[in-house]
Amino acid sequence: xxxxxxxxxxxxxxxxxxxxxxxxxxxxxxxxxxxxxxxxxxxxxxxxxxxxxxxxxxxxxxxxxxxxxxxxxxxxxxxxxxxxxxxxxxxxxxxxxxxxxxxxxxxxxxxxxxxxxxxxxxxxxxxxxxxxxxxxxxxxxxxxxxxxxxxxxxxxxxxxxxxxxxxxxxxxxxxxxxxxxxxxxxxxxxxxxxxxxxxxxxxxxxxxxxxxxxxxxxx
Numbered sequence: 439x440x441x442x443x444x445x446x447x448x449x450x451x452x453x454x455x456x457x458x459x460x461x462x463x464x465x466x467x468x469x470x471x472x473x474x475x476x477x478x479x480x481x482x483x484x485x486x487x488x489x490x491x492x493x494x495x496x497x498x499x500x501x502x503x504x505x506x507x508x509x510x511x512x513x514x515x516x517x518x519x520x521x522x523x524x525x526x527x528x529x530x531x532x533x534x535x536x537x538x539x540x541x542x543x544x545x546x547x548x549x550x551x552x553x554x555x556x557x558x559x560x561x562x563x564x565x566x567x568x569x570x571x572x573x574x575x576x577x578x579x580x581x582x583x584x585x586x587x588x589x590x591x592x593x594x595x596x597x598x599x600x601x602x603x604x605x606x607x608x609x610x611x612x613x614x615x616x617x618x619x620x621x622x623x624x625x626x627x628x629x630x631x632x633x634x635x636x637x638x639x640x641x642x643x644x645x646x647x648x649x650x651x652x653x654x655x656x657x
Contacts, residue, residue, distance in 0.1 A: 439605065439623070439644065439655060440603055441540070441543075441545055441603060441604075441605050441623075442545065442599040442600060442603035442604060443545065443546050443547070443594075443597035443598075443599030443600075443603065443604040443605070444540060444545055444546070444547045444548075444604070444605050444606075444607065445547075445548055445549075445550050445590060445593045445594070445597070445604065445605070445606045445607065445617075445622075446547060446548070446549050446550070446571070446606075446607045447549075447550060447551060447552075447606075447607060447608045447609060447610070447613060448549055448551040448553060448558055448561060448562070449551065449552070449553060449609075450530075450609035450610070450627065450629040450631065450632055451530070451607050451608060451609045451627050451629075452529060452530060452533050452549070452562070452565070452567065452607075453527050453528065453529055453530060453533075453561050453562075453565055454527065454528050454529070454530050455522070455523070455527050455561065456487075456609075456629050456630075456631035456632055457631055458519065458522050459483070459487070459631060460631075461518065461522065462515065462518070463475075463476050463477045463478075465514065465515070465518055466498065466504065466511075466514075466515075469514050470504040470505060470511075476502075478497075478501075478502070480633070482497070482501070483633075484633045484634070487552075487610060487632070487633075488552060488583050488584050488585060488610060488612050488613070489552065489583060490552060490553075490554070490576075490577055490578045490583070491512065491515060491516065491519065491553070491554060491578075492508060492512055492578075493583075494515070495508040495509070495511040495512045495515055496508040498511050499511055519557060520557065520560065523557050523560045523561040523564065524560050524564060525564075527561050527564060527565065528565065529565040529566070529567060530627075530651070530652075531651045532651025532652045532653040533565075533567065533651070533652060534565075534566065534567055535652075535653055536651070536652035536653055536655070536656065537567055537570040538570075539653075539656055540570070541570055546572060546597050546598075546599065547570050547571050547572065548571055548572055548573045548574070548575060548593050548596055548597060549562070549571050549573070549574045549575065550575045550584075550589045550590060550592075550593045550606075551574070551575070551576055551577070552576070552577045552578075552583065552584060553576065553578075554576055554578045555574045555575075555576040555578070555579060558574050558576065559574065562574075572596070573593075573596050575589050575592050575593050575596075576589075577589055580592060584608075584610065584612055584613040584616055585612050585616060586616065587616055587617075587619070587620050590606065590616065590617055590620055590622065591620070594620075594622070601620070601621055601622060602621070602623070603623075604622055604623070605622070605623045605624065605625060605643075606622050606623070606624045606625070607624075607625045607627060607652075608624060608625070608626065608627065608642075609626070609627040609628070609629045609632050609638070610632060610634075610638075611633070611634035611637045611638050611641070614626050614638055614641050614642050615641060618641055618642075618643075623643045623644075624641070624642045624643050624644075625642060625643065625644045625645075625646060625652075625655070626638035626639060626641070626642030626644070626645045626646065627645075627646045627652070628645075628646060628647050628648045628650070630648070
């Protein structure tokens with residue numbers, strides 16, 4: 439692959455954090471359903487995984503009637519998320535080695551995440567990979583999710599690299615679809631917790647499947 443610039447998602451791509459969704463639903467069940475199990479419908483959860491934290495809280499409040507307000511749920515959700523990113527999250531296999539490889543080649547890199555930038559900073563620092571990224575872009579700051587091209591356009595402008603030599607690394611289908619629509623090359627990354635692996639494999643320029651790591655891209 440000819441690569442002059444790289445845009446990385448964080449959750450499920452750089453760090454093994456998608457397991458937090460299971461933690462979250464248990465937390466929500468305990469907090470708002472007297473310990474009874476809770477999980478949204480598959481299609482709703484799939485949409486939630488492309489949303490900001492506050493948008494998720496708004497869905498939980500408005501669709502499922504939880505909490506006095508989205509802000510109240512955010513307090514419960516946010517505290518657990520900070521603890522997870524600060525003390526528990528780990529990089530995905532092969533990620534540190536691949537980032538070091540790109541860095542040694544002089545490839546500029548940035549992060550484009552649906553997670554708020556302060557939490558991205560915490561997670562990347564814990565995993566020891568913050569040093570590889572010049573900028574962090576968050577959908578929270580951009581004001582649009584990854585079903586819109588805004589975050590990728592901002593990242594591309596920052597990198598200043600040719601579109602046809604800039605690669606986007608993602609584990610979510612909607613993100614792959616958006617980046618592909620912009621004419622960017624994409625690397626789809628398998629995550630056991632994520633939906634739509636068959637669609638990701640079909641649409642991504644390159645697919646990193648189950649049991650593989652990003653180091654498969656190093657020739």
